[in-house]
Amino acid sequence: MASAGRPAVSQAPVVGTGTIGQRRGFRHDNLTGYLFIAPWLIGFFAFTLIPMIASLYFSFTEYSVLSSPRWIGLDNFVRMFTQDARYWNSVRATFTYVFTAVPLRLIFALAVAMLLNTKHRGVSLYRAAYYAPSIVGGSVAVAVMWRQIFGTEGVVNAVTHVFGIPSVTWLGDPATAIWTLVTLAVWQFGSPMLIFLAGLKQIPQELYEAAAMDGATPWSRFTSITLPMLSPVIFFNLVMQIISGFMVFTQAFIVTGGAPLDTTLFYALYLYRRAFETFQMGYASAMAWVMLLVIAFFTAIVFKSSSYWVFYDNKEGE
Amino acid sequence: MSATTAPVSRYLPQRRKWMGSLLHHVIVAGLGFVMIYPLLWMFASSFKAPSEIWTNITSLVPQHFTLDNYANGWKGFGGITxxxxxxxxxxxxxxxxxxxxxxxxxxxxxxxxxxxxxxxxxxxxxxxxxxxxxxxxxxxxxxxxxxxxxxxxxxxxxxxxxxxxxxxxxxxxxxxxxxxxxxxxxxxxxxxxxxxxxxxxxxxxxxxxxxxxxxxxxxxxxxxxxxxxxxxxxxxxxxxxxxxxxxADPSATTDWGAVFAMSSLSLVPVFILFIAFQRYLVEGISTTGLKG
Structure with missing residues (x-):
């Protein structure tokens, strides 16, 4: 569901600022308040909270939908961690993907945002061209296209041929297949780029002017003004990209189908197969909970580390 | 949004500024072309004759423009269009x-x-x-x-x-x-x-x-x-x-022209909305990411 280019929500929830905190002179109006949020609240219980609890229960059972769930304790987890080689293949593929695609995508997004952060003419046209791949990026159509581009007879081989490089079976070679998916992800840097661009525009120009007068080089202006001033935005993009990176599904399903030799068998894809192709709902639920904990773990690490590298300029306020 | 300054170029002499601007456009436009090339390639391929798709592969201009792929593709599969x-x-x-x-x-x-x-x-x-x-x-x-x-x-x-x-x-x-x-x-x-x-x-x-x-x-x-x-x-x-x-199942299909035609067509509603509402999208993404 979460498409790869999905922009999302700020790291600093509005709790505690003017919106959610109590506003003076306003009476509590519990009934009206709960009536307004009732649709979400009902949906939250029906489609999130109760399913989560059910999923946790299923993870300790063997369950094929046709028969009723049978309690097997920690067996699913033991099997997953000690006997299932494919499980570890999927973990390896997913980590390789997340730890290359996410940094590369953010670096590209920042580099292009800086290129576009000028008053040159035609910036909005360029911005549209760079963002276009991202709005269609999650679609099956683009995944199908990608498969043909990297096919043996595809565009990439046709181009490298011109330079005398022999053809490569990009999708069939275990050494290269995952990089076609990483490339596909990096190609869709549009959403973080737009967020970086908006962040760059908020950096006061006086800082750069002062630094230029002091004779700072472009590189030191970048490392000592741009990066610190942009760090809240980098933090936000990093969190969102890590979360969506772990959930990548459609692209692998269509472009490589997990082949060759499970090198692109992403976690979400393997989970899908366990759940909806072999109907091992218990095992798949156990996998889903491990996934949730891993995502929570990495998100927590980024949050914890943020006090060391994220710089908040507090003068804005409400 | 629009009122931005290019801090560095302000201090450069006029001629170098002009050269810098040209270089900037060349880089940004060139990179932008690489970015949208795959999409343009698919759209172009959807108008190429089946024999041409893999022979005239990198070209963005069909030698013989045809709409056959769209007609063939629309027929779908299993009797469902x-x-x-x-x-x-x-x-x-x-x-x-x-x-x-x-x-x-x-x-x-x-x-x-x-x-x-x-x-x-x-x-x-x-x-x-x-x-x-x-x-x-x-x-x-x-x-x-x-x-x-x-x-x-x-x-x-x-x-x-x-x-x-x-x-x-x-x-x-x-x-x-x-x-x-x-x-x-x-x-x-x-x-x-x-x-x-x-x-x-x-x-x-x-x-x-x-x-x-x-x-x-x-x-x-x-x-x-x-x-x-x-x-x-x-x-x-x-x-x-x-x-x-x-x-587009590779084990079942050979008519890639039709696949590209239907894939391209499926992106058309997306791009129409994008062009019509670009401002809303850009601001939507920028504000959710920033004003926390």
């Missing part, structure tokens, strides 16, 4: 978007403008759901929908959206924050209740946020693959995503 798939996708995208955006607006108003006990707690719960992988909830949901006999219907796709979607609720809340509280207070003094404040005052004012949400919702529904592939396995109910998956 793309007319069916488009109707299914529009049903899903329309009702999915309507459900998600309408309730998200109501809930966003509740969270931002009505003080009630437990508000901060539920708001935090809502933000947490943004991080939740769909895989954790989709298995129990699937089991319940299958026990209710609702597999191969659109209900499992649309019902979960009736509660609103956290991302849109948050996006609309961010927008409501910019609307002065004095408006609500004045209306309240005039005897308006919360419902009429919402329908008469808030709704017209937040329409830009509703448009942004609707466009994103349409995109994500149109491109959604996970829910349709789980719940729909009757080809008569296939959405475009599922149809393209089957249609």
């Amino acid at each position: 793309f007319t069916t798939f488009y109707i299914n996708s529009f049903i899903y995208a329309f009702f999915g978007t309507l459900a998600a955006v309408t309730t998200s607006a109501v809930v966003a108003f509740g969270f931002s403008r009505i003080p009630f006990k437990g508000r901060a707690f539920w708001f935090t719960c809502m933000l947490m759901t943004l991080m939740l992988p769909a895989q954790v909830t989709i298995i129990p949901q699937y089991i319940v929908f299958s026990k209710l006999g609702l597999l191969n219907t659109f209900w499992p796709l649309i019902l979960p959206r009736l509660g609103g979607q956290a991302f849109f609720i948050f996006l609309i809340m961010q927008f409501i924050r910019g609307i002065p509280h004095e408006l609500d207070e004045a209306a309240e003094i005039d005897g308006c209740n919360k419902l009429s404040i919402f329908t008469r005052i808030m709704l017209p004012l937040i329409s830009p946020a509703l448009i942004t949400s609707a466009i994103f919702s349409f995109y994500w529904t149109w491109e959604d693959f996970l829910s349709p592939v789980v719940y729909l396995n009757n080809p008569k109910l296939y959405t475009i995503s599922l149809a393209l998956r089957s249609f």
